[in-house]
Amino acid sequence: MTRTLSRPERIAWVRLARTPRIGPLTFHRLIARHRTPSAALEALPRVSNLVAPPTDKAEAEIDAAEALGARLIASCEPDYPPLLAQLDAPAPIISIRGDAAWLKKPTIAIVGSREASGAALMFAERLAADLGEAGFTIVSGLARGLDAAAHRGALATGTAAVLAGGLDHPYPPQNLKLHVAICERGAVVSEAPLGTVARARDFPRRNGIISGVSRAVVVIEAALRSGSLITARAAADQGRDVMAAPGSPLDARARGSNALIKQGATLIENAEDVIAALGDPAPALRPHSIGPLFAETAPAPPGLPGKIARLLSPTPIHVNDLARLLEAPAGAVAAALTELEMNGQAASLPGGYAASSGAAFS
Structure with missing residues (x-):
């Protein structure tokens, strides 16, 4: 309620x-x-x-x-x-500048390379414009390159940018004019407190918000070690649809997005493909439930917190994955994570993820 x-x-x-x-x-x-x-x-x-x-x-x-x-x-x-x-554990509080109503409309995220090719930038802008005309709010991360192209394409129809830092510290500097335009005609969102300057370890959190507010994530031209693949993984874990535009096998910038297609992401070439993949009406969300996470749970079995601590790293991992790795009940794992977090040995992240303590905001 x-x-x-x-x-x-x-x-x-x-x-x-x-x-x-x-x-x-x-x-x-x-x-x-x-x-x-x-x-x-x-x-x-x-x-x-x-x-x-x-x-x-x-x-x-x-x-x-x-x-x-x-x-x-x-x-x-x-x-x-x-x-x-x-989501199982949404960000407790977010800050929004602009009109929050844009995120109540059907939403699709478009993400990709910061060093995108000209063809990919053109495709992203056209795809965003076409999906915007079809009634979708386009979500992206305000990064230079492909994210910025997607925002520009959807400025006339509605776009939302998710920041890794606070709303008062938009990044990168070269997109400040675009940031102002989105504030005036769309919405800018951040989980980070005001005053937070974005660091590398904050971007996975940002990516989880991008996928979390979106019905589907479209990846265009992402390298094998791209942050866009983190967004795609978060989307899959959150029950969102993952789609990707194919790229040249000769271009290293497209190897990650091509790999997503090999792994089962829907291949798309235009807005019609995206809309068709969503279905009419769109299929129900498939929430990545972790069962009795917020219910009363029995104390964690002896030794479980230590086992969990050894598995944590700056790379976020879902509590369900921890439970499967340790063959332990999800509720006991969640309780142990609470103990670890209060002891400064873990950080809980949006969407039911956890990481080592360095992933939390200072």
Whole structure:
């Protein structure tokens, strides 16, 4: 059930969400257990040595967002992107500058190489324009190259950009004019707190938001070690459709997208292919459920947290994958991750992912 938070509730929500070592998994477990963010904050000293940010800091972030022409939206509120809200552990709070309604329309992400070829840039812009004319909001990451081309193609019909840093630190600098245009005619989204400067380790989180707010992800010209493949993997784990445009086998920039097609991604050549792949009507989402993640669970078996800690790295891994690797119940793995996160040994990420502690915002 969605509802709009009062200002005191929003302040408590922000304080809990910004508490160090409390990521999305732990946040939602605390809300499920204590029902309100205020009650969860009161319980923190009894269960850990974590210290939430002071009230005035949360108020300052809310006021700074409003001064920027943006607002903080909690995952329980009606303006939170509906597809993102369906994930197992959505980002507890996001900031949006522009019109949040663009993310309530049918959404398709288009991503690809920062060093894209001219043909790929033209194709991305045309595909975005055609899908926009068909009623879709185009989502991408505002990166130079193909992302920027997709945003430009959809400016007239509606586009949303997802940032790795805070809304007050758009990246890269060469896309600042495009960023301003999207703020005025679309929406710019970030999970990161205001003041956050994007670092390399923040982009996988950004990619998970791109796929999380989208019905499908289209990859155009991605190399084998491209961040676009991280977005595609996140999309598959989140139950989204993954599509890819084929590229020349002689161009290293297309090897990743071609590999996706070999692995089962839908081959697309135009907007009609994308729409046909979605079906009419579009098939129901296939949420990547992890069962009783937010229900009461028994204590983790002895030794499980240590085994999980040894498996974690800066590369995000889904809690289901951890459970399969360890042959342990997903609920016990989630409980152990909560313990690890509160001890500073893990970070929970949107969509039910976890990573080593360095993947969390400082």
